Amino acid sequence: MAMDRQPAPRVSDPAELQRIARALRRDVINLVAPTGQGYVQQGLGAADLFATLYFGEMRLDPDDPEWPDRDRFLLSTAHNTAIFYATLAARGLVPQDAVKSYCLDGSPFEINASERVGTAVEATLGSLGQGLSVGIGMAVAARRRGSPTRVYVVLGDGELQEGQVWEAALYAAGQCLSNLCLIVDDNCMQVEGDIGKVVPVAPIDQKFRSFGWAAENVDGNDIPTLQAALARARLADRPTCLVARTVAGKGVPALEGLLAHNLKLPPDVARDALAALQDTENAA
Amino acid sequence: MKGSTDRNALEVQDFNARSAAAAGAAKHYGEALLDAAQRDPRIVCLTADLTLPTETDLFRDHLPDRFHQVGIAEANMVGIAGGLARSGEIPFVHSFCVFATRRCYDQIAMQVAYPRANVKIVGVIPGLTTLLGVSHQAIDDIALMRALPNMTVIEPSGPAQVRAAVAAIAAYDGPVYLRLKRADGSEGPADTAEDFSIGRMRILRNGTDGLLVACGMMVDVALRAADRLAGEGKSVGVVDMATIKPLDPALIELARAVPAVVTLENHSIIGGLGSAVAEMLLEHGIRAGFRRVGVRDCFAEGGSTPYLFETYGLTEGAVVDAFHQASRQSPA
Numbered sequence: 001m002a003m004d005r006q007p008a009p010r011v012s013d014p015a016e017l018q019r020i021a022r023a024l025r026r027d028v029i030n031l032v033a034p035t036g037q038g039y040v041q042q043g044l045g046a047a048d049l050f051a052t053l054y055f056g057e058m059r060l061d062p063d064d065p066e067w068p069d070r071d072r073f074l075l076s077t078a079h080n081t082a083i084f085y086a087t088l089a090a091r092g093l094v095p096q097d098a099v100k101s102y103c104l105d106g107s108p109f110e111i112n113a114s115e116r117v118g119t120a121v122e123a124t125l126g127s128l129g130q131g132l133s134v135g136i137g138m139a140v141a142a143r144r145r146g147s148p149t150r151v152y153v154v155l156g157d158g159e160l161q162e163g164q165v166w167e168a169a170l171y172a173a174g175q176c177l178s179n180l181c182l183i184v185d186d187n188c189m190q191v192e193g194d195i196g197k198v199v200p201v202a203p204i205d206q207k208f209r210s211f212g213w214a215a216e217n218v219d220g221n222d223i224p225t226l227q228a229a230l231a232r233a234r235l236a237d238r239p240t241c242l243v244a245r246t247v248a249g250k251g252v253p254a255l256e257g258l259l260a261h262n263l264k265l266p267p268d269v270a271r272d273a274l275a276a277l278q279d280t281e282n283a284a
Numbered sequence: 285m286k287g288s289t290d291r292n293a294l295e296v297q298d299f300n301a302r303s304a305a306a307a308g309a310a311k312h313y314g315e316a317l318l319d320a321a322q323r324d325p326r327i328v329c330l331t332a333d334l335t336l337p338t339e340t341d342l343f344r345d346h347l348p349d350r351f352h353q354v355g356i357a358e359a360n361m362v363g364i365a366g367g368l369a370r371s372g373e374i375p376f377v378h379s380f381c382v383f384a385t386r387r388c389y390d391q392i393a394m395q396v397a398y399p400r401a402n403v404k405i406v407g408v409i410p411g412l413t414t415l416l417g418v419s420h421q422a423i424d425d426i427a428l429m430r431a432l433p434n435m436t437v438i439e440p441s442g443p444a445q446v447r448a449a450v451a452a453i454a455a456y457d458g459p460v461y462l463r464l465k466r467a468d469g470s471e472g473p474a475d476t477a478e479d480f481s482i483g484r485m486r487i488l489r490n491g492t493d494g495l496l497v498a499c500g501m502m503v504d505v506a507l508r509a510a511d512r513l514a515g516e517g518k519s520v521g522v523v524d525m526a527t528i529k530p531l532d533p534a535l536i537e538l539a540r541a542v543p544a545v546v547t548l549e550n551h552s553i554i555g556g557l558g559s560a561v562a563e564m565l566l567e568h569g570i571r572a573g574f575r576r577v578g579v580r581d582c583f584a585e586g587g588s589t590p591y592l593f594e595t596y597g598l599t600e601g602a603v604v605d606a607f608h609q610a611s612r613q614s615p616a
């Protein structure tokens with residue numbers, strides 16, 4: 001019976017997840033440093049979220065990436081790939097060595113994640129606003145076949161400016177898709193800068209609540225808080241939206257809080273960033 | 285109750301009845317879809333507030349667990365279909381041709397065409413077949429869908445072919461755009477085809493003086509035009525090109541044998557069947573005279589189908605004229 005099958009072991013100790021997140025931050029810098037390309041600020045900001053989801057929350061099996069009852073993860077923005085690929089590699093869902101071709105010509109590890117990577121990239125997104133709809137399709141299909149699969153979709157906060165997100169939000173609530181968890185990576189940043197100065201999207205939680213979702217604001221850089229919120233989402237009778245406030249550049253004092261969507265990482269800054277992250281590791 | 289009006293006696297029509305030349309035809313598409321779905325449990329049905337007009341009420345009533353009403357939200361519908369297909373289901377998504385394609389083009393490109401998702405996009409109200417007006421007229425849907433890699437584009441010519449096409453696309457693993465004119469009882473003599481193979485044209489008539497290549501409703505027009513030309517002593521062949529992409533390469537040799545080729549489509553002359561035929565013939569060195577009959581790069585307005593076809597040159601007279609023009613171009 002497929003339902004009896006267990007996923008690969010998960011980490012519940014927050015200290016261990018924090019250690020993993022620190023390692024992922026170093027991986028982000030190492031992936032971006034060779035070319036300066038890739039999304040550094042967003043990757044550093046979302047490291048705690050990725051560590052918690054991939055190592056603590058989601059039911060996966062690196063030995064069988066296509067396990068039908070696995071949880072699904074969709075990165076709707078698709079561009080926050082330094083942290084995404086670093087996490088997939090650390091979790092054993094893609095080969096460690098392959099990720100090193102990040103951003104190089106011919107590599108499947110493009111800046112915007114595509115299914116060229118394999119099953120770990122469950123859909124090719126990046127044309128903003130589409131991920132929640134695809135996640136709904138997966139959640140509806142999982143419910144129909146009686147699967148315990150849960151679907152996790154990460155949207156950027158700026159992405160909420162896309163109208164399709166709200167078509168999807170209406171539908172998911174109407175269907176009571178309790179196996180769907182949306183996480184808004186609320187880093188306050190879009191291409192043109194501070195979202196509040198472009199087209200404000202706040203208050204996000206209230207918008208989703210008014211659409212019929214369970215919604216709460218969480219500190220996206222606080223792992224125990226994330227763990228607790230994800231646990232509540234599992235018990236909800238409706239879809240959940242976690243508005244996870246993340247700090248761009250988190251963990252590297254020189255970059256922290258800098259709202260730079262397309263930051264190109266200079267080699268000296270990369271070196272300093274790695275040194276700073278190593279200092280943090282040594283102090284931990 | 286307001287005044288003396290008996291509200292129970294008022295007729296509530298669906299879009300098809302409003303636009304139809306005749307009324308009360310069978311739901312050929314809806315029955316074929318239900319039949320396919322009863323054979324294959326992977327088939328699911330999505331509609332965007334257009335259940336009756338897309339004949340999916342049959343599916344809804346018989347297979348409610350596999351029927352998804354997504355509301356007026358075509359982009360979301362296509363995204364959901366992508367997620368369903370990635371979970372092993374075969375979604376048939378439904379709307380009017382214009383909204384099933386142009387309204388959600390990027391979603392189709394990214395969630396259906398690029399991943400070769402097993403999603404069938406089904407549109408009704410092709411071209412100039414609605415009273416409603418320009419907002420509901422699809423004159424570029426074939427062009428849009430044809431431009432997408434991995435997409436198959438099919439426009440059947442009549443009810444029997446619709447049934448055969450539904451069975452064929454249900455069995456085919458990949459994205460398809462199916463452009464449908466719902467039957468309204470006015471169907472003409474073209475509808476004899478119970479056989480349909482994706483990518484295979486149907487030669488309805490052979491001729492030595494020219495060739496008419498048509499799809500959808502224009503196949504009937506082509507047959508009538510060929511009759512008129514026969515009255516003038518011209519022997520003109522007629523091809524039903526129900527699959528516009530991939531275009532049947534057998535057309536090349538057929539066209540090589542005649543001095544004039546005319547294409548017919550209830551669609552813009554840009555990017556549709558005429559363009560596809562021109563591209564194929566030119567790239568294979570066919571030097572026949574050539575004309576396209578279709579909507580000549582303009583928007584139309586609401587009206588009855590006969591009125592619109594007359595106004596925008598989708599008539600047998602226009603085809604006869606186009607044939608003569610093409611014949612005069614012929615290097616032979």
